[in-house]
Every structure is written in C-alpha cells, then in structure tokens.
Amino acid sequence: MRTTLLMASQTPIVATSQQTRFNPTETPDIQLEQVTVTINDRELLSDATLKLNPGVRYALVGRNGSGKSTLLHAIADRLIPGIPSTLRMTLVTQILKENPTTVIQGTSTVLDHVIDGHMELSRAKFEYDRLMQSLSSSSPVESSRIVDAILLDRAKISLEEARKVAARRSGARGKDARAAEIKAEEDVQKAEKRSASGMMDEMWAATANVLLAEIQVVLELLDAANAESSALRILAGLGFTPEMIKSPYAALSGGWRSRAALATGLLVPADLLLLDEPSNFMVAIFKILPIFVLGINSLIDYLQDLQTLLYLERILSNPINPSQTLVLTSHDRTFLDNVVQETILLRHAQLDYGSGSPSQFEVMEAEAKLSKVKENDALDKKREHIEASITKGRRAAQQSGDENRQRMIKSRQRKLDERWGSETSSKGGRFKLNRDLPGFHDSRRLAIDIEEDEKEVRIRIDVPSDLRPNGTLVHLENVGWGYSKDNLIGGVTMGVEQGGRMGLLGANGQGKTTLAKLIVGQVQPRSGNITRHPNMRVGYFTQLAVERLSEGDVSKETPLHHFMEQTVTSNAEARPFLGRWGLGGKMASQTPIGMLSGGQKVRLALAILLYQPPHLLILDEITTHLDAPTIVALVSALRGWNGAVVLITHDRWFHKVLIEGMAIEGDDENEIKETKAAAIIIVLLTSLAGTLFPVITRRTPRLRVLVHPLVFQIAKYFGSGVILSTSIVHLLEPAADDELGPANTISYGGCISDAWTDYPYAFGICLAALFFTFLLELCAFRLGIAYLGQQLGDYSSGPIRPPSRPAELEAGTNANPENDTDVKAINNTGKDESKVAPGEDVDPESGIDIKFKDSDESIPPSAQILGVAILEFGIVFHSVIIGLTIAISRNNQFNTLFIVIIFHQGFEGLGLGTRLSFLQLPHKWHFAPIIGSFLYSFATPLGMVIGLATRTSLSMTSASAAIASGILDSISAGILLYSGTVQLIAQEFILNNYYHTCPWKTVVMALTSFGLGAAIMSLLAKWI
Known part of the structure; x- marks a missing residue:
C-alpha cells in the first residue's frame, strides 16, 4: 500500500509497506515489511523492516539527515500503512512549533500549558464544562445549541480521522474506508444544518445526559482528578521550581519550553511514546567536567541538570504502563545506554536491529565485522591455494591428455564458483543450504557482506580576513541588563579577544543568551558600556535558528535559494559551498528546508554565517540537533580556526574540548x-x-x-x-x-587617556631599547x-x-x-x-x-x-x-x-x-x-x-x-x-x-x- 502526505511546503512524503487484507491492525505491536519512506524522490527507507514490540524501549540512532525524525513523524502521523488504528501514540519533537504572537500574548501558566497539551483530556474537560452549562441553563434553546455544537465538533473530528484512513488504504479495504468517509461527510453536513437552523431539539436533555456519561467515563480513564498533581510531579522532576510552575509560559527560555513540551509528552498516556532528542537541554553525564574544575555556580547547575536527567532516565525506564513501547533518539550516548533495551540503526536506507544499548550494539557490530574480515581473508587465501591447484592440475591434464583428469578439474572449478562463500549461518552455526539459503540464487553459499564504514564527517571553516588593529573585539565594562528593576545580569566586565575562546556556563534562564545579544548589539545595556571593534564581522548562531528555518515561507524555500538570498551570491559559488556542508545535489536545489533534519538545518544556518568568515562567532546551543560525528568534526574545525568563539552550551564535553583544549580521542590533535x-x-x-x-x-x-x-x-x-x-x-x-x-x-x-592612545609605543620602546643597549x-x-x-x-x-x-x-x-x-x-x-x-x-x-x-x-x-x-x-x-x-x-x-x-x-x-x-x-x-x-x-x-x-x-x-x-x-x-x-x-x-x-x-x-x-x-x- 501507498500513503502520501502533503506537508505545509507542498512536498510529498510517500510511505509504502507490504500489506494484505488479512494484516492485523488492532494489535499493540508494529510488524511491517518492505517499508519505504520517500521525500522528494529521496528514499530515507527502502524495503526496510519496521518492528516495534510492546513494552520494549528502543534507541533509534543514525547520522544527521539519515531520516530519524522523519521516520518518527511518519509513525506518529500513521503515514505508514499497517500501523494499528487503535494504537495511542505521542510524539515529542526536537523542534517546537509555536506561534510567537500567541505565546507572547498568552497568559497561561506553565502548569496550564502542560495540562492543555493533553488534547484528549482538554477536549473532554471542555465538553464536560459545556454540558454542565447546558444542563444548568434556564434556556432550553441555548442548551440545545450547546449540545449541537459539541456534536458538530465530534462529527468534524470523525471526518478528519476517516479521511486519513481512506487516504492510506486501497483495494477492498480502501473501498470500505471511502464509504466510511462519505458517511462521515454526511454526518457533518447534517450536524452543520441542524446547528445552523437554530431549532431546539426536543431530545437535547437526553442527548446531553448520554454525552455526559460518556465523558465521565473518559475522564476516569484519563485519571483527570490526578492530572494536575501528575503534571506538578513531572514538572518538578524536570527541574521546574514552584515559582516557575506558576509563572507565565511566555517568560520561559527556549530550553525550559523544551522541557515543558517533554512534560506534556510524559503526562499523556500512550501505547507508543516517540521522543526526539529529549535531553538536548540537559547536561550529558558522560560529557561533564571534573568536579574540581567547576566553580560553585556551575557545580550547582550541573547537579540540578544531573538530577533532572536521572529523573528522566528513571521515569522512562519504569513507565506507569509496563506495555508501553518507547522509541528514543538522542546524541547523549550514556543517556541512551541507561534507558533502552534494544537498538535500531538507520543506515543506508535500512533498519538494522540489535539487542542491547547503542554502545553494546556498536561493540557487537565491530566484533561481527572483525570476524567477517578474518573469515574473508581466510577464504581468499584458501581460494588462491585452490585456484593454484586447479591451474596446476589443468596444465598437467592438458600435457598428458588425460580426459578424466580434465573433467575432474572442471568439476572442481564449478564447485569453487557455485559453493564459495561463508560456511557459517547468520546465527553463527554451521551453514545448511536448505535452511539458510532457500529458493533460487546464483550461489549455494552466503556471500560475506562486510558493512562499509559510514563516510567520515569533515568540516572546513575559512579563515577570516586580517583585522587591524589587533587586540580586543568586544569590551564590556560593568554592564547590566534585566526585564525589571532587578537586573538579570549585572556588573559584567569582560573582553573577547581576537582568536580567543570564551565559554558561558549556567542553568537555563540565567542570562547566557541575553549576554550574547549584548555582545552582538541586539539589545542595549541598562548600565555600563560596551565597546566593539569598528571593523569586525560577527556571526551569531541562536538557539532558535533551527525553529526559524522551520516556520513560515522560509520552510518552503530550498536551501540553495535561501542561501543565495541571505548571502547575496551566485548559483555557481553557492552550490560548492553548500556541498562542503553536506547539502549538495538535489537536496540543495529541490528539497524544501522544512523537510531537512534538525542537523541539516544547523549546517545550513552555519553555512550562511560562515560564508563570509566572521572575526567573532557566537554559538548558542550549537550541538542541540547534531549527531556525535558532526559534533566531533565541528569542534575539530573550530579548534584549528583563528577567529574568536563565544560558546553557550549544555554540552560540557564540547565546552571542555573547544574552550579548555582537551584532546579528542582519535583526533588529529594528538x-x-x-x-x-x-x-x-x-x-x-x-x-x-x-x-x-x-x-x-x-x-x-x-x-x-x-x-x-x-x-x-x-x-x-x-x-x-x-x-x-x-x-x-x-x-x-x-x-x-x-x-x-x-x-x-x-x-x-580604558587605563590610559585618549591623548596617549595615539602615541607610537612600539617605536618609542624600540628607541629606548636601542639607547639602553x-x-x-x-x-x-x-x-x-x-x-x-x-x-x-x-x-x-x-x-x-x-x-x-x-x-x-x-x-x-x-x-x-x-x-x-x-x-x-x-x-x-x-x-x-x-x-x-x-x-x-x-x-x-x-x-x-x-x-x-x-x-x-x-x-x-x-x-x-x-x-x-x-x-x-x-x-x-x-x-x-x-x-x-x-x-x-x-x-x-x-x-x-x-x-x-x-x-x-x-x-x-x-x-x-x-x-x-x-x-x-x-x-x-x-x-x-x-x-x-x-x-x-x-x-x-x-x-x-x-x-x-x-x-x-x-x-x-x-x-x-x-x-x-x-x-x-x-x-x-x-x-x-x-x-x-x-x-x-x-x-x-x-x-x-x-x-x-x-x-x-x-x-x-x-x-x-x-x-x-x-x-x-x-x-x-x-x-x-
């Protein structure tokens, strides 16, 4: 079967799978064969097998751009035919899609925002309140109108679901789905006609009581009475203080909004929970700084983030519903190792499954590859020996004219051609033809398939032009800034030097991003002075850069068009430069930005910033959407770059390598x-x-x-x-x-007067040294x-x-x-x-x-x-x-x-x-x-x-x-x-x-x- 989804950018995502009319669609597991997912003629999956068993926690790993996020969306939106219709699924994405105006103007608290995110509960509570209003109203006409409105909303929801099902099915099942869609359309038309007529339904009270009874059952199943306490517990576990929980959601920073979205995902009951990078804004356990090099404030922030991460590991490892299936993506390898039970590797448009954590899977895969290499080397040596023996025997048979010997040599050659390959089965036992290689094949043995290593990620950053004079790029003198009379940051005195490295550490909401905006000049200080080099170029990667590329008209543009528009360059210059950042070919010219993965959007944003190399590069949470190989390649490139870098990150490993100069294992630095x-x-x-x-x-x-x-x-x-x-x-x-x-x-x-700043000190010191000599x-x-x-x-x-x-x-x-x-x-x-x-x-x-x-x-x-x-x-x-x-x-x-x-x-x-x-x-x-x-x-x-x-x-x-x-x-x-x-x-x-x-x-x-x-x-x- 085939399913097509048109996104906002009008680019089709096509998903197909092998399915028969007898396929079970009401089971809690997913077992699909020959799954293919395509975006803009690019196959993310090709004839892959998708297997998700109940109660199993999976890690979905793969390179940036391999299609992990797209696969999660395809599952959550039921784009892949054969996904059970009764399976309750919740997806928490790594990119928040919010209306900035609505967020700013909204007055809901963090707690309200999280509870409202539970759509089924919110809809049930809304209908319950409306029905109670209708039953307590003194106007029968108004009460009837409320009931009609609820029925109309339900009819529209049923129609939307029917259309999705009909779009995914074909054949006899597709005919039944289309009939159900037509029936839903008729129900909507009847409900709209009844609601628009304004006539009172004599049976409105009975209908209201029936609906109310249904809603009460739903509220009990959803444990509505404890929803607020559950939300409070989850928010506290994710690091929210009581004051933050009661504060407006609009006042939260980007990192805390991501945690709020995660809290909503954990609150909603689901049979299949899909989490896309849930630990981006938390410290990674395996990437922390040693305790003795942390200041007291950084130590407190680290302990708070560590407590949050441990809570998340605990709640994911021990869900309330033991049959809940979890699919998790994260660049934090230790976090995955502590949570998951099995690993799914998305590579070369295929899904490879392995028991154990990603680290265990990696070790087992390396051992299997080494075993295959040894076996292949041994077979090559054996083949050389046999071929030499056949050649020698053929020469001797030809010289002697012995036909029997010639037939024997031909038989040996035929056996060598047909029966050459692995002598072990896929499970490690002895190979048996009927069991391990049934059907028709060119050979009677399994070929030794050695998986090729993925291409190494390399990033090259051009050197900025010489900047005269040398010295400080930005100097802050007793700078303060805040939303109210109490400054968020105050008394800041610091300088950013040419070629220098500076890291800003701190908990979410402590003013790191605000300090970056002060350095750039996007906001002005309330107190103090900021002096900037008059000739420097600044590149500022914000933590919302990926979200901005995912919104509005920008998401519909291609990377090539957007790059040329932002950098004012030609097609001939833009294409090779984007190719250096892994955005070449059709991906650059045909794939809309909205269809790119988070890591690819980061690459696009960096390419725009670094096309004209800046003298000062400010990176705010640059590693959020990047995979491990790309992070290593980026930090290696930045360490060899002679521009200045100001880094804001929760990734302590990245901070330690770039700012403090720690060597990377296996890197060229050693x-x-x-x-x-x-x-x-x-x-x-x-x-x-x-x-x-x-x-x-x-x-x-x-x-x-x-x-x-x-x-x-x-x-x-x-x-x-x-x-x-x-x-x-x-x-x-x-x-x-x-x-x-x-x-x-x-x-x-500022330690000398302006009159002395024009003095040629170098010549004066030189003359003094000459005279002293x-x-x-x-x-x-x-x-x-x-x-x-x-x-x-x-x-x-x-x-x-x-x-x-x-x-x-x-x-x-x-x-x-x-x-x-x-x-x-x-x-x-x-x-x-x-x-x-x-x-x-x-x-x-x-x-x-x-x-x-x-x-x-x-x-x-x-x-x-x-x-x-x-x-x-x-x-x-x-x-x-x-x-x-x-x-x-x-x-x-x-x-x-x-x-x-x-x-x-x-x-x-x-x-x-x-x-x-x-x-x-x-x-x-x-x-x-x-x-x-x-x-x-x-x-x-x-x-x-x-x-x-x-x-x-x-x-x-x-x-x-x-x-x-x-x-x-x-x-x-x-x-x-x-x-x-x-x-x-x-x-x-x-x-x-x-x-x-x-x-x-x-x-x-x-x-x-x-x-x-x-x-x-x-x-x-x-x-x-």
Missing part, C-alpha cells in the same frame, strides 16, 4: 602535539647546525680545508642581512601595526674593557695588528716580526701570515678576496667580544618569543610557520656562528663560541616548550598577550637594530680598514650577500 614536539628537536638541530658549522669547521684543520673560504664569507654576510631584516620587518613592524599600534585603543581597556655597551667598554684587555693582551698594548698589516702582507714583508708569537697564539687559522705569497688571498677566476679575516685588526678583541655578546643577547631574547608563537599557533598555520622558522634559525645561526668563530680568544676561553652556539640553539626550543605547556590558556591575540608580545618585540628590535647597524654594518664596512683597501669585487660580494639575506627574510616575514 598527532599535532607529537608533530610540534618533533619540531622542537628539528629546530634545535637546525640551530645547532647553523651556529656550530662555522665554529667547528674553523677550529678543525681537516674540516677547514674541505670548505671553500668563500662559503664562510657569504654565510657571514647573508646571516647579517637576515638578522637586520628580522629586527625591522619581523619585530618592529608587527609590534607597531598590531600589538602596540596607535589605533589600538580598545586593548588598553648603547649605554650598556658604553659602560661595558669603560668598566669591563680593562679586565678583558688584561685577559687578551689588547687593551694596554694597543691593537695587536696595526692598520698597515694588510699592506705589509701584500708586499710580502714582515714589518713587525716580534709580534708574530702573539699573533700565532690568538690566530685560529693555524697559518703563518708572514709566509703568505702575494696574490694568494685572491680567487684567480673572480678576483674576489677569499682570505679569511678573523676580525677587523684595528679593533681590540675585547671590543669584538662585547659586540658579539650584545648581538647574541638580542637574538636569544627574540628567539624565545618566536618559539612561543609557533608552539601555540593554530594547526592550519603550523606547517607554514615551521618551514619559515627552519630557514630563519638556520641562516640567523650562520650569521651568529661566523662571528663567534672569528673571535680572537685565549686558549682558556676556547669553549666560549661553542657555549654561545648552544645558548642560541636552545632559545627557540625553550620558547616552544613553554608554548606547548601553556597553549590551552594562552592566546597571543588577546589584548594582554598582544601588548606583552609587542613590548618584547620592540625591545628585541631595538637591541638588534643597534647591533645590526653598529656591529654588522658600521664596524664591518666603515670602521674596518680591511674594506678600505680590498678589491671592489669583494665589497660587492659582501653587500650582495647581505642584501640577499635581508630581502629573503623580508619576504618570509609575511608568514612569521
């Missing part, structure tokens, strides 16, 4: 942590290689002869360019633009140069090598032979300079001077040591900040940052290492360059270790962290600028007499290497 831990070793080795290579090579004669001297000169000046570029492009420019820029007035939280070096020269000079022998006796030394070497003379002993004591080259032949230090092909110059011979070694020490201090200082930044970077930024950092550390290390290797040191200080190399090499890994340890609580885009980072970067820039301009440029090229006399090609080579290092580092600064 792999990312391992990758970053491995990156620490790689960065350390790269830094050590860069700094130790010139130091060790120049100290080891055997290695020194293997490396062309030109390599050291190029590395030295290339690294110098990297260092100077780092100070300006990587340190000073970001500090000025982002952390300490003049436009960043929000970041200071100069003073430090000046004091070091005045106070420490004497000690170093005595140790090195270069202070009291003057320069070891006079400025004229290079000229003397070129002439081949030894103008100062008495100093040769001192020279050889501190010269690391190991080569007697007095024996250098003319022209030996010039490359014959390029003309470039390739002779090593340990340092400027006119500058005392002590001065060189102090200069390199200050240079290394600045490099080490900013290397720690670099390591901290890469460790706490988002997963999607880490790969790029890591590659750039490797380049940076390697060549900056070469620049520092060559200067360490050129220092002229006494023998007792020969380990100083190696110690300096290790200090630099361990600086960035140290910052990475600190970053990994604090990554869940530290956000470099927060106002405080941004200011701290800007100050440190500015200080580092000042130190490196001083060292770069004085040590790497002035002393290297201007004050160094060597570059006054060397060939111009040597100068060009040095400057080219210097400029190339600066240029490449400037380009790579885009990603650092």
Whole structure:
C-alpha cells in the first residue's frame, strides 16, 4: 500500500509497506515489511523492516539527515500503512512549533500549558464544562445549541480521522474506508444544518445526559482528578521550581519550553511514546567536567541538570504502563545506554536491529565485522591455494591428455564458483543450504557482506580576513541588563579577544543568551558600556535558528535559494559551498528546508554565517540537533580556526574540548602535539647546525680545508642581512601595526587617556631599547674593557695588528716580526701570515678576496667580544618569543610557520656562528663560541616548550598577550637594530680598514650577500 502526505511546503512524503487484507491492525505491536519512506524522490527507507514490540524501549540512532525524525513523524502521523488504528501514540519533537504572537500574548501558566497539551483530556474537560452549562441553563434553546455544537465538533473530528484512513488504504479495504468517509461527510453536513437552523431539539436533555456519561467515563480513564498533581510531579522532576510552575509560559527560555513540551509528552498516556532528542537541554553525564574544575555556580547547575536527567532516565525506564513501547533518539550516548533495551540503526536506507544499548550494539557490530574480515581473508587465501591447484592440475591434464583428469578439474572449478562463500549461518552455526539459503540464487553459499564504514564527517571553516588593529573585539565594562528593576545580569566586565575562546556556563534562564545579544548589539545595556571593534564581522548562531528555518515561507524555500538570498551570491559559488556542508545535489536545489533534519538545518544556518568568515562567532546551543560525528568534526574545525568563539552550551564535553583544549580521542590533535614536539628537536638541530658549522669547521684543520673560504664569507654576510631584516620587518613592524599600534585603543581597556592612545609605543620602546643597549655597551667598554684587555693582551698594548698589516702582507714583508708569537697564539687559522705569497688571498677566476679575516685588526678583541655578546643577547631574547608563537599557533598555520622558522634559525645561526668563530680568544676561553652556539640553539626550543605547556590558556591575540608580545618585540628590535647597524654594518664596512683597501669585487660580494639575506627574510616575514 501507498500513503502520501502533503506537508505545509507542498512536498510529498510517500510511505509504502507490504500489506494484505488479512494484516492485523488492532494489535499493540508494529510488524511491517518492505517499508519505504520517500521525500522528494529521496528514499530515507527502502524495503526496510519496521518492528516495534510492546513494552520494549528502543534507541533509534543514525547520522544527521539519515531520516530519524522523519521516520518518527511518519509513525506518529500513521503515514505508514499497517500501523494499528487503535494504537495511542505521542510524539515529542526536537523542534517546537509555536506561534510567537500567541505565546507572547498568552497568559497561561506553565502548569496550564502542560495540562492543555493533553488534547484528549482538554477536549473532554471542555465538553464536560459545556454540558454542565447546558444542563444548568434556564434556556432550553441555548442548551440545545450547546449540545449541537459539541456534536458538530465530534462529527468534524470523525471526518478528519476517516479521511486519513481512506487516504492510506486501497483495494477492498480502501473501498470500505471511502464509504466510511462519505458517511462521515454526511454526518457533518447534517450536524452543520441542524446547528445552523437554530431549532431546539426536543431530545437535547437526553442527548446531553448520554454525552455526559460518556465523558465521565473518559475522564476516569484519563485519571483527570490526578492530572494536575501528575503534571506538578513531572514538572518538578524536570527541574521546574514552584515559582516557575506558576509563572507565565511566555517568560520561559527556549530550553525550559523544551522541557515543558517533554512534560506534556510524559503526562499523556500512550501505547507508543516517540521522543526526539529529549535531553538536548540537559547536561550529558558522560560529557561533564571534573568536579574540581567547576566553580560553585556551575557545580550547582550541573547537579540540578544531573538530577533532572536521572529523573528522566528513571521515569522512562519504569513507565506507569509496563506495555508501553518507547522509541528514543538522542546524541547523549550514556543517556541512551541507561534507558533502552534494544537498538535500531538507520543506515543506508535500512533498519538494522540489535539487542542491547547503542554502545553494546556498536561493540557487537565491530566484533561481527572483525570476524567477517578474518573469515574473508581466510577464504581468499584458501581460494588462491585452490585456484593454484586447479591451474596446476589443468596444465598437467592438458600435457598428458588425460580426459578424466580434465573433467575432474572442471568439476572442481564449478564447485569453487557455485559453493564459495561463508560456511557459517547468520546465527553463527554451521551453514545448511536448505535452511539458510532457500529458493533460487546464483550461489549455494552466503556471500560475506562486510558493512562499509559510514563516510567520515569533515568540516572546513575559512579563515577570516586580517583585522587591524589587533587586540580586543568586544569590551564590556560593568554592564547590566534585566526585564525589571532587578537586573538579570549585572556588573559584567569582560573582553573577547581576537582568536580567543570564551565559554558561558549556567542553568537555563540565567542570562547566557541575553549576554550574547549584548555582545552582538541586539539589545542595549541598562548600565555600563560596551565597546566593539569598528571593523569586525560577527556571526551569531541562536538557539532558535533551527525553529526559524522551520516556520513560515522560509520552510518552503530550498536551501540553495535561501542561501543565495541571505548571502547575496551566485548559483555557481553557492552550490560548492553548500556541498562542503553536506547539502549538495538535489537536496540543495529541490528539497524544501522544512523537510531537512534538525542537523541539516544547523549546517545550513552555519553555512550562511560562515560564508563570509566572521572575526567573532557566537554559538548558542550549537550541538542541540547534531549527531556525535558532526559534533566531533565541528569542534575539530573550530579548534584549528583563528577567529574568536563565544560558546553557550549544555554540552560540557564540547565546552571542555573547544574552550579548555582537551584532546579528542582519535583526533588529529594528538598527532599535532607529537608533530610540534618533533619540531622542537628539528629546530634545535637546525640551530645547532647553523651556529656550530662555522665554529667547528674553523677550529678543525681537516674540516677547514674541505670548505671553500668563500662559503664562510657569504654565510657571514647573508646571516647579517637576515638578522637586520628580522629586527625591522619581523619585530618592529608587527609590534607597531598590531600589538602596540596607535589605533589600538580598545586593548588598553580604558587605563590610559585618549591623548596617549595615539602615541607610537612600539617605536618609542624600540628607541629606548636601542639607547639602553648603547649605554650598556658604553659602560661595558669603560668598566669591563680593562679586565678583558688584561685577559687578551689588547687593551694596554694597543691593537695587536696595526692598520698597515694588510699592506705589509701584500708586499710580502714582515714589518713587525716580534709580534708574530702573539699573533700565532690568538690566530685560529693555524697559518703563518708572514709566509703568505702575494696574490694568494685572491680567487684567480673572480678576483674576489677569499682570505679569511678573523676580525677587523684595528679593533681590540675585547671590543669584538662585547659586540658579539650584545648581538647574541638580542637574538636569544627574540628567539624565545618566536618559539612561543609557533608552539601555540593554530594547526592550519603550523606547517607554514615551521618551514619559515627552519630557514630563519638556520641562516640567523650562520650569521651568529661566523662571528663567534672569528673571535680572537685565549686558549682558556676556547669553549666560549661553542657555549654561545648552544645558548642560541636552545632559545627557540625553550620558547616552544613553554608554548606547548601553556597553549590551552594562552592566546597571543588577546589584548594582554598582544601588548606583552609587542613590548618584547620592540625591545628585541631595538637591541638588534643597534647591533645590526653598529656591529654588522658600521664596524664591518666603515670602521674596518680591511674594506678600505680590498678589491671592489669583494665589497660587492659582501653587500650582495647581505642584501640577499635581508630581502629573503623580508619576504618570509609575511608568514612569521
């Protein structure tokens, strides 16, 4: 049989099932074969078996969009032919369909609203009151009119039921149903005619007494006298306080209205109770935070929700009617495990049944799959062996011409083709053909059917555009708001940072959604101030987003049309973007929004919000309609996203993962942590290689002869360019633009006056650091140069090598032979300079001077040591900040940052290492360059270790962290600028007499290497 239902969107839901004229329709169970449910040519069920036995509690599980809610509606509306007509059914949906105007204008209390939801009881009480009014009335005409009105209402209800039955039946039973429908139409016409005539029925009193007696029986069966007490008990169990029960229903928040709807469903007696996500607005037991990390208010809220959830588990597990059947959907796996007895899995348009809870069903299914895989592998190996034996036997039979053997080989091949498959039955016993595979089949064995895993859910969120200046997006200062004089929330001071994560916890009705509306600007505070970033984009997912997509004209639109209308984009751009959110193909262009599941509507709402990626995303109960795989995919995407998130949720697991950084079992986060831990070793080795290579090579004669001297000169000046570029492009420019820029007035939280907010703090701090470095070096020269000079022998006796030394070497003379002993004591080259032949230090092909110059011979070694020490201090200082930044970077930024950092550390290390290797040191200080190399090499890994340890609580885009980072970067820039301009440029090229006399090609080579290092580092600064 076939049943068609036209919804408000005029999209047909077609339901069919196999049914005969002898099918029982008055039994309390449902046993239907070949059930097919189709929406808009999309089959949600295809030739499935629907079995619901009395007194059994079922869990209906499946992915978002698989059709769980539609199946529940099809059962509750009796769309599937064969559902017993006498079966009393109650459906509590996850999407409330209320008239907002009626709710706001209504004055009924929560208690009245719940009792009025019991339609049969409400109708019986209404008719009872009207009949009592008619019997006590002094006007017979009025009394007769009341009785006629009741009879007319009953006739209309009977007609509606008759039309539903006639629409679902065909054949002989359909003919009888149509006759009953015609009879009901005639009864309505007679009742309308009698009511419109205004004539008094002489038998009205007798009719009234008969109706009254019937209604009294109904009221007794429905236990009307105890309905109010039952409603009070259920409401209290679901967490309603006495004050809330007496308060207007219109004052309830969305979460409490859902609980009120659930209370109505539990109050109405039913043979089949269908609950669609009843625990959405309650805490999930398996997703709670540890008690010791909860504040006192959150702990109280948690205990209240836990008590409510335990009450719901108890009342569902022990119903008043023991033969009541329960079908339950929920994303709370523990809740299902504690309530249900059997599991129904909706997958691939089929219904799979299993005993036990979903967790038990999952384990049994995994074990069965593993067993099938092992059996299939064993059969494959056995088949390979048999086929090899057949091939070998066929070859031997052909060579010998033995026909009997050839017939035997063909028989074996035929048996292999016909009897190959599983040797066990579906129940686990030995396979028997007549019992386990009756009828006609292509094979005499059951094929091993291994269920394919469902496609993994993946969500990708685009990165928002850069927002300048960096810092706070929204700042609330002593904000208060409320419906009356007493504020619902008051004295709120908080800030939302760029890239930050903030979670709002609390019981229903405590003002979480109101605080979100204050952040967005939908409501204005009654007290306090709110400052918002002028250039930010905000995306706000409300807890009523799904309900709004289910109402009015919006529910009739297709997802594609609605998306294009909301985002003002083209069809070509909208289709692939919706496809990323699982809304592609015909579903996007043909299925009305009203026909989508709750999870699919959430995806549509998120797609609209994230098409233009916002800088601030506010999520209010985002997990309410999502299944577990989608929740995991969403939280994984949000953790790697660099926008700011404000989260309101009852899902403590989602809160802990997104806000507190808890790792997801089986997620890529653990792999990312391992990758970053491995990156620490790689960065350390790269830094050590860069700094130790010139130091060790120049100290080891055997290695020194293997490396062309030109390599050291190029590395030295290339690294110098990297260092100077780092100070300006990587340190000073970001500090000025982002952390300490003049436009960043929000970041200071009002602690400074407006006049000072325009001051360029980054440049001021950099200048102060530069001047302080100069003073430090000046004091070091005045106070420490004497000690170093005595140790090195270069202070009291003057320069070891006079400025004229290079000229003397070129002439081949030894103008100062008495100093040769001192020279050889501190010269690391190991080569007697007095024996250098003319022209030996010039490359014959390029003309470039390739002779090593340990340092400027006119500058005392002590001065060189102090200069390199200050240079290394600045490099080490900013290397720690670099390591901290890469460790706490988002997963999607880490790969790029890591590659750039490797380049940076390697060549900056070469620049520092060559200067360490050129220092002229006494023998007792020969380990100083190696110690300096290790200090630099361990600086960035140290910052990475600190970053990994604090990554869940530290956000470099927060106002405080941004200011701290800007100050440190500015200080580092000042130190490196001083060292770069004085040590790497002035002393290297201007004050160094060597570059006054060397060939111009040597100068060009040095400057080219210097400029190339600066240029490449400037380009790579885009990603650092």
